[in-house]
Amino acid sequence: MDFANPLLLGGAALASLPVILHLVMRQKPKHLAFPALRFLQVTQLANRRRLRLRHLILLALRVGAICLLAFALARPSIKSTSTVVDREAPIAAALVFDTSPRMLYRHENRTRLEVAQDMAGWLLKQLPAESQIAILDSHGGAGVFQVDLGSATERVGRLEVATLGEPLPNLIEEAVRLLARSDKTRKEVYVFTDLSRAAWPSLAPGQLAAQLEQLADRGVYLIDVGVEAPRNDTLGALRLSGQIVARNSPLVAQTSFLRVGGGNERGVELVLLDKNGQPQVRARASGDPRPGESQLLEFPLGALELGLHQGAIQLTGGDALAADDARFFTIEVKPAWPVLIVAQKPSAANYLLQALAPDRFRTLGIARFDCRVIDYGALANEPLEKFSAICLVDPGPLEAAQWGRLSSYVAQGGGVAVFLGRSAAADETFNSAAAREFLPGVLKQVKRGGGQLVLGEARHPLLTKFRDLTDQVPWDLSPVARYWELAEVDPNSAIVVSYQDRGAALYDRHLGRGRILTLTTSLSDSPDQPGGAWNQLLTGIEPWPTLMLVNEMMFYLVGSAEGQLNYVAGQTASLPLAPGEHPAQYVLLTPTGDRLRRTAGGTENAITITATGWPGHYRALAGGAESKFERGFSVNLAPEATDLTRLAPADLKVLFGDEEYRLARDRAGIERVVTHGRVGRELYGVIFILVSLTLAGEYLMSNRFYRED
Numbered sequence: 001m002d003f004a005n006p007l008l009l010g011g012a013a014l015a016s017l018p019v020i021l022h023l024v025m026r027q028k029p030k031h032l033a034f035p036a037l038r039f040l041q042v043t044q045l046a047n048r049r050r051l052r053l054r055h056l057i058l059l060a061l062r063v064g065a066i067c068l069l070a071f072a073l074a075r076p077s078i079k080s081t082s083t084v085v086d087r088e089a090p091i092a093a094a095l096v097f098d099t100s101p102r103m104l105y106r107h108e109n110r111t112r113l114e115v116a117q118d119m120a121g122w123l124l125k126q127l128p129a130e131s132q133i134a135i136l137d138s139h140g141g142a143g144v145f146q147v148d149l150g151s152a153t154e155r156v157g158r159l160e161v162a163t164l165g166e167p168l169p170n171l172i173e174e175a176v177r178l179l180a181r182s183d184k185t186r187k188e189v190y191v192f193t194d195l196s197r198a199a200w201p202s203l204a205p206g207q208l209a210a211q212l213e214q215l216a217d218r219g220v221y222l223i224d225v226g227v228e229a230p231r232n233d234t235l236g237a238l239r240l241s242g243q244i245v246a247r248n249s250p251l252v253a254q255t256s257f258l259r260v261g262g263g264n265e266r267g268v269e270l271v272l273l274d275k276n277g278q279p280q281v282r283a284r285a286s287g288d289p290r291p292g293e294s295q296l297l298e299f300p301l302g303a304l305e306l307g308l309h310q311g312a313i314q315l316t317g318g319d320a321l322a323a324d325d326a327r328f329f330t331i332e333v334k335p336a337w338p339v340l341i342v343a344q345k346p347s348a349a350n351y352l353l354q355a356l357a358p359d360r361f362r363t364l365g366i367a368r369f370d371c372r373v374i375d376y377g378a379l380a381n382e383p384l385e386k387f388s389a390i391c392l393v394d395p396g397p398l399e400a401a402q403w404g405r406l407s408s409y410v411a412q413g414g415g416v417a418v419f420l421g422r423s424a425a426a427d428e429t430f431n432s433a434a435a436r437e438f439l440p441g442v443l444k445q446v447k448r449g450g451g452q453l454v455l456g457e458a459r460h461p462l463l464t465k466f467r468d469l470t471d472q473v474p475w476d477l478s479p480v481a482r483y484w485e486l487a488e489v490d491p492n493s494a495i496v497v498s499y500q501d502r503g504a505a506l507y508d509r510h511l512g513r514g515r516i517l518t519l520t521t522s523l524s525d526s527p528d529q530p531g532g533a534w535n536q537l538l539t540g541i542e543p544w545p546t547l548m549l550v551n552e553m554m555f556y557l558v559g560s561a562e563g564q565l566n567y568v569a570g571q572t573a574s575l576p577l578a579p580g581e582h583p584a585q586y587v588l589l590t591p592t593g594d595r596l597r598r599t600a601g602g603t604e605n606a607i608t609i610t611a612t613g614w615p616g617h618y619r620a621l622a623g624g625a626e627s628k629f630e631r632g633f634s635v636n637l638a639p640e641a642t643d644l645t646r647l648a649p650a651d652l653k654v655l656f657g658d659e660e661y662r663l664a665r666d667r668a669g670i671e672r673v674v675t676h677g678r679v680g681r682e683l684y685g686v687i688f689i690l691v692s693l694t695l696a697g698e699y700l701m702s703n704r705f706y707r708e709d
Contacts, residue, residue, distance in 0.1 A: 017707035055685040065694040090130040091183035092145075094175035095120055097158070098193040099138040102166035102324040105194070107227045113159060115225040116192040120156045122667055123190065123223075124149060126674075134178050138165030143178040163637060164570040164615050168199045169655075173211050180214045187215040188674075195647045198640040199363030206657030213659075214348045220661040222652075226345050230644040231261030233287075233315060235268075236294065237639050242555075243565045246336045246368035248572040251301040254302075255327055257287035260644055264288070270299040272309055273617070282311070304333045308632045310617045324642035328616055328634040330565040336370040337558045338386060341395040342379050344423060348524040349373045351538045352393055352419070355550045369554060389557040394421030394524045397429035402642045403643050407438050411512025415557025421522030421534065440493035440507040440518050441486035450480035450521070450535075451500025453545075460508065462517075462556035465548065472656040478540040480505070483521040497549075498589065506553075517553050565633045569641070573609040575620055575631040583622035583629045591616020591635075607631070617675060 005502065079268070096626060097120070103113040109453055126132065132145045133152040139162045146152040172189060179187040189212075193199060212218060236256035245251055253270065265288035271279040282301070289295040299313065316328035339356060343349035357367040371466045374382060376395070379402060383391065390409070395418065418439070424430055426443040436442060452475040466473065490509060496517075497506040507518040523546075525533035533539065537546040560578060567573050588596040591614050600607050600622075612635045622629040652661070662673035 052434070055288040057611055065691060088128050089186065090128050090131040091186040092134075092179050092184040092186055093188045093190065094126060094134045094136060094143065094179055095123075095152075095657050096168065096171045096175055096189065096191045097135070097137040097156075097159055098165070098168055098191075098196075098199050099159055099162045100199060101161055101163060101637055102194060102196050102198070102226075102321070102644060104323055105227065105230060105232070105321045105644065106162055107320060109229075112194045112225050112227075113161065115472055116223070117156055117159060118188075119220065119223055119225065120192060121153055123670060124153055124156070126671070132182050132184055134175065135159075136171050136175055138162040138171070140166040140170070140174075143174050145178070161315075163615065163641070165199075165641070167201050168193060169201070169208060169211075176211050176214050179218075184519065186219070188219040188221065190221045190223060192223045192225055194644070195222070195224050195652075196226065196643060197645045197647050200647065200651075200655055205654055205661075208655055209657040209659035219674070220656075220659060221670070222661055222663045223670060224663060224665045226644075226646060228646070229261060230320070230646075232259075232321045232324075232642075233263055233266055233319050234258050234260070234321070234639075234642055235313060235315065235327050237638060238313065238327040238329055238566070240329060240566065243330070243335060244332045244559070247304075247306055248302075248364075248366040249368050250366070251304070251331065253299045253301060253313060253329060253607065255297050257289055257297055257315075258294040259289045259291050259292055263291070263319075268297055268313065269316060270301075270311065270313050272311035279311070287587075301331070304331065306333050306335065307333050308630065310632055310634060321642060321644070323615075323637060324639075326615075327636050328566075330617065330632050330634040332565060332632075336367055337388040337554070339369045339371045339389045339391065339554065339558075340382065340384070340387040341371055341373045341391045341393060342376055342395070342525065344396065345375060349391075349393050352391060352523050352550065355538065355547045356554060367582075371676050380405075384414065384490065385412075387414070387534055388559075389415040389417065389554055392416065392418045392601055394419060394423045394522055396423040397425065397427075398435070400432060400434040403432070403434035403438050407434075407511060410438075410514035413513040415514055415559075416516045417553055418516065418518040418556060419521050419523045420518065421524055424484060429589070436513070438516065439486075440509045440516070440657055441489035444485045444487040446484055447485040447503060449499075449501050450483050450503060450505075452476045452479055453505055453549075454498045454500055454539075456498065460494070462496065462508075462552045465552060470525060473489065473545045474542045475545060477542040477580075478535070478537045479548055480521050480535040480537065482534045486520065516556065517557065523550070528630050567612055567633060567635050568638050569613055569615055569635050571612060571635075573612055573618070573633050574606045575609065575633065576606045581629060586620045586622035586629065589619040589621065590614060591618070609633075 030225060037093070097113075097116055099113060101115070104111050110572050122373045125148075127133065131149075133149065134145050135152060135155045136143045137159055139160075146155060168191060172191065175189050179189070212220060234257075236258055239254040241252040242249065257266075257268065265286055268285045268287055269281050269640065270283040272282050274280050283299045285297055285299070287295045287297060297313070309331045310329070311331075312326045312328045319325065341349045341352060341356075352372060353371055356369045357371045361367040372387075376398070390406070392406075406416060420443075424443060426445060429435070430439070431442040454475070455463055455466055455473075458464075483503060483505065485503060486507075489504075493507045493509040495504045495506070496508050499505050503520070505520055507516075507520075509516045509518070521537070522534040523538060525535070525539075527533055527536070527539045537543065564574065583600050583626065585597060585599055588598050588609065588611065590596065590611070596611065598609070598611075598620075609618070609620070612618070615635050617634050618632060620629070620631045647655075652663075664670040664673045
């Protein structure tokens with residue numbers, strides 16, 4: 001048991017006063033002459049015994065009331081741990097702040113971060129003198145103790161939002177490591193949070209408790225600065241049908257409008273920046289989803305000129321959290337990619353040609369690929385470097401010089417798609433040293449069966465658009481009857497797509513700066529092919545999955561699939577370089593208006609940029625008017641960075657396990673839970689109830705004792 005004011009226990013000495021008064025005011029018997037003394041003596045003896053008992057009870061009540069009152073004023077408490085410390089003794093305290101963008105939520109004209117700073121400033125003044133204080137926030141980094149209370153207060157006042165916030169469990173772990181090194185007996189962790197679920201990623205039950213067990217005499221306090229019923233309109237993740245697109249290609253931007261709490265209908269705009277950087281509204285819509293639900297918004301984008309375009313989808317008006325009211329995007333429009341299709345005869349390339357550049361698209365001038373078809377006899381005289389990609393349809397035997405030209409083209413950054421068919425052969429022409437340098441493996445045999453295509457988890461970049469369609473693609477309507485089985489596969493080759501019988505359908509092999517895709521079945525067989533077609537990929541009832549796959553293969557080969565221009569905050573941006581573009585330095589324009597001079601880093605194919613912490617548009621500029629280098633990209637916050645969904649008490653119990661934590665929402669609550677944790681459970685109220693009962697008993701007893709008959 002501990003006492004907040006142990007000196008007041010000396011007040012129990014006042015309990016001697018009733019004893020003294022009882023002794024002093026004790027009545028002395030009077031001597032009276034009276035007959036029949038025998039009967040009076042018997043009565044006197046009985047009355048004396050009764051009066052003595054009443055005296056003792058009344059004396060005990062008065063002494064007990066004084067002792068209990070002194071005991072109560074000393075504020076005794078019972079601690080849950082065996083360690084007893086002076087409540088005024090210095091402690092080691094770590095103040096952990098969630099400074100994610102969610103903390104910019106404004107309620108009653110104050111953000112959650114401002115509320116946290118205000119409470120922390122008050123709390124620092126309540127800590128015992130000479131305490132060690134550390135301030136940790138979502139920016140992360142190693143924790144250190146502040147020099148003094150003044151520096152700690154200043155550090156709290158300088159807290160800023162971190163778009164790349166560390167999860168709170170990581171910050172608590174760092175706080176525990178720091179406090180464990182302190183020589184102070186008492187260790188306390190204060191977590192200032194809005195209790196949003198996103199700040200506490202999934203943890204194993206009791207993981208936090210295991211971390212906190214490193215501290216012997218500890219206290220864990222959650223300071224809830226959030227709003228119990230937040231109201232917010234937010235835009236979800238942005239999706240573009242393409243980031244690097246050919247001119248006149250159809251382009252669609254999609255996002256979702258989500259609502260937390262109530263709200264009214266709001267306008268949504270798609271804006272594009274003009275040459276002067278001024279936003280121009282290109283499309284408008286309105287959204288009014290029900291609370292807790294989302295509404296899909298779709299904006300078509302067309303008639304974009306060649307070059308880089310940056311814009312945003314944004315909510316009109318304002319709300320309590322502005323950080324999620326806009327989603328930024330960057331698009332680059334290029335001329336149609338030149339593709340060379342090589343086939344045994346022009347008709348053999350017809351299916352692939354219609355998949356990449358349908359007649360109606362070419363007529364309207366909106367084809368994404370500018371295809372040229374030649375036969376294998378003309379391949380030797382064709383300048384390969386002017387094409388973004390080359391397709392070899394059902395290739396036959398090629399001379400070593402042709403395999404060498406193709407390998408050199410790929411090594412310099414080109415892309416080749418090989419569609420093996422009945423013209424191939426498992427002999428020295430395809431298994432020669434020159435062919436093996438190009439193909440992913442040696443041709444072993446034509447295998448029957450195969451079945452439908454299987455994409456698995458669709459992790460490869462060219463399968464990105466298939467990820468959300470895994471259960472909706474009717475591959476069973478486009479079966480494969482025969483395909484080439486390869487052996488001695490190069491370890492640098494990856495299997496992208498398989499067959500139902502687990503055979504490899506599509507290989508991806510990197511060679512130098514370029515890549516080679518090899519499909520092990522034909523795309524040139526007609527349904528009435530003598531001996532039966534190898535497959536129905538482009539001739540079946542539902543050919544659209546193969547059309548989509550072939551187009552994604554071409555986008556991957558020309559670099560469009562990997563040409564990422566839109567990132568989540570914190571991701572490393574990679575800006576591709578064209579042949580001959582190698583700026584030594586560049587200037588990075590950031591959304592905050594800064595102009596940062598950077599040295600070009602990365603590979604010979606791209607420049608990498610790691611300073612992507614703030615949402616908005618970025619531009620990289622270098623060179624003069626003649627050798628101008630300009631690239632751009634956009635950055636958005638991850639949707640969970642502004643998710644205001646709050647944790648339930650049961651969720652906190654799962655997070656902390658058996659670890660005892662205390663929750664407070666205001667200053668009075670903080671003072672109560674800190675006193676409870678630092679001093680223990682006070683018996684002040686219980687003892688005062690006993691004092692009241694004792695005084696009431698004394699009052700009744702004294703009235704009965706002094707009552708006159």
